[in-house]
Amino acid sequence: xxxxxxxxxTSVVICAYTEDRWDDIRAAVESVRRxxxxxxxxxxxxxxxxxxxxxxxxxxxxxxxxxxxxxxxxSGGRNTxxxxxxxxxxxxxxxxxxxxxxxxxxFETGFADPAVAGVGGLTRPLWTAGGRPRWFPEEFxxxxxxTYRGMPVERAPIRNVMGxxxxxxxxxxxxxxxxxxxxxxxxxxxxxxxxxCEETEFCIRLSQRRPGAVLLFEPGAxxxxxxxxxxxxxxxxxxxxxxxxxxxxxxxxxxxxxxGLSSERGYTFRTLPLGVLRGLGDAVRGDLAxxxxxxxxxxxxxxxxxxxxxxxxxxxxxx
Numbered sequence: 001x002x003x004x005x006x007x008x009x010t011s012v013v014i015c016a017y018t019e020d021r022w023d024d025i026r027a028a029v030e031s032v033r034r035x036x037x038x039x040x041x042x043x044x045x046x047x048x049x050x051x052x053x054x055x056x057x058x059x060x061x062x063x064x065x066x067x068x069x070x071x072x073x074x075s076g077g078r079n080t081x082x083x084x085x086x087x088x089x090x091x092x093x094x095x096x097x098x099x100x101x102x103x104x105x106x107f108e109t110g111f112a113d114p115a116v117a118g119v120g121g122l123t124r125p126l127w128t129a130g131g132r133p134r135w136f137p138e139e140f141x142x143x144x145x146x147t148y149r150g151m152p153v154e155r156a157p158i159r160n161v162m163g164x165x166x167x168x169x170x171x172x173x174x175x176x177x178x179x180x181x182x183x184x185x186x187x188x189x190x191x192x193x194x195x196x197c198e199e200t201e202f203c204i205r206l207s208q209r210r211p212g213a214v215l216l217f218e219p220g221a222x223x224x225x226x227x228x229x230x231x232x233x234x235x236x237x238x239x240x241x242x243x244x245x246x247x248x249x250x251x252x253x254x255x256x257x258x259x260g261l262s263s264e265r266g267y268t269f270r271t272l273p274l275g276v277l278r279g280l281g282d283a284v285r286g287d288l289a290x291x292x293x294x295x296x297x298x299x300x301x302x303x304x305x306x307x308x309x310x311x312x313x314x315x316x317x318x319x
Contacts, residue, residue: 008108009040010167011087015068015077016095017047019055024096024226029060031098031223037105040087045077074163075179075198082173090173094145094164096226097123106220107167110155117206117213118168120161121221123147129229135292136232139275140300143240144227150271151217158217159207159263163199165223172213176206183250197247204255234296241300245307253315272297 012032016025025044032042042063046053050067057065066084070076082090091107093099103121110119125132125146141148145164152158173179183198203215230236252260275297282290 008089008111009087010037010089010091010104010108011041011043011081011085011170012039012091012093012104013043013045013078013081013085014093014095015045015047015074015081016052016056017049017077019049019052021095022055025056026059027098028093028095029063031100031103032093034101035099035104036101037108039091039104041085043081043085045081047074047077048072071181073181075181075183078163079173079178079181082168082170082178085170088170089167090170091167092163092165093223094225097164097223098126099165100222100224103221103223106218106222109220110216110218111167111169113214113216115212115214116216117172117210118161118166118203118215119218119221120158120167120215121165121217121223122219123162123165123223123225125227126224127227127232129232133232134289135234135296136237137275137279137293137297137300139271139297140237140241143237143244143300144231145225146227149275150267152219154219156217157214159215159259160200160203161215161217164225165221166199167221172206172210176202176209178202180205180254183247183254195243195247197244197251201251201254201260204251204259208255208259237296238299238303241303242307245304245309246311248304248308249311249315252312268301272301 014028029042032039044056044060044063044065045068046056046065047068053065053067064084066080068077069080078092089107089111091104106121107119110116123146125141125144138149145162179198179202183201207213207215248260276294279290279294279297
């Protein structure tokens with residue numbers, strides 16, 4: 001008789017960088033503590049902030065509280081967290097997010113297949129300023145770190161996960177070189193450009209170096225992600241789209257345009273046109289905000305494309 005598989009031990013890593021998010025960090029920690037499947041350990045990773053590091057050490061005696069030992073930024077924190085983790089799987093949760101009680105249980109179910117190297121979950125926006133702005137299209141929820149229209153709605157293989165709600169086999173992260181500190185935002189204060197894509201580059205590099213490895217979208221691994229009033233404004237939306245284009249240029253320079261833009265092609269030529277038509281249809285049926293959503297899709301695509309072109313020129317000039 002074949003023995004049942006050993007339980008998956010999951011280390012949860014929450015990366016934090018500012019005391020301004022103290023209440024958010026506490027909510028994230030409490031959501032981990034309320035899991036139906038308890039975490040093997042909780043690691044609070046502090047990004048070059050001694051005061052926050054000391055405060056967290058005093059508050060959470062039962063957690064591993066560490067300072068980022070690498071370059072400033074989210075990638076360095078994730079790499080440090082993975083290096084100190086003792087679990088079989090490392091799960092990442094944003095410091096301004098709260099996990100549903102079945103979050104870790106759903107992740108561990110995904111890893112029952114030995115071919116699965118990483119699992120990404122469903123991230124819902126938690127709007128703090130009275131709900132979703134009527135002009136804000138669901139196709140662009142990625143600008144606020146959330147699952148967006150165009151992603152799978154059921155469990156399915158995907159090219160890359162979203163880093164604020166993801167889990168990877170611990171040995172895989174080190175094997176492929178960890179998260180790149182040359183991509184994404186380096187936290188240098190609130191005014192830093194909202195770059196991203198570090199998890200996209202990592203997942204593509206993982207798939208290139210480990211053919212046959214599966215990355216899985218698991219909607220049961222659900223979290224809510226706080227969206228501040230600032231991030232619900234059109235100015236941030238436009239800036240985030242431009243920064244995404246810059247980041248995508250860095251990704252394609254690292255892993256090639258073929259893999260680096262494979263998902264984006266379908267999103268651009270199928271998901272976004274359907275979104276524009278949906279917005280126009282809503283307007284015809286009396287919801288005039290549909291014009292705003294259709295317009296935001298067109299502007300978002302234009303600014304992302306412009307950022308990608310500018311980023312490509314900058315990279316070529318440096319090379």
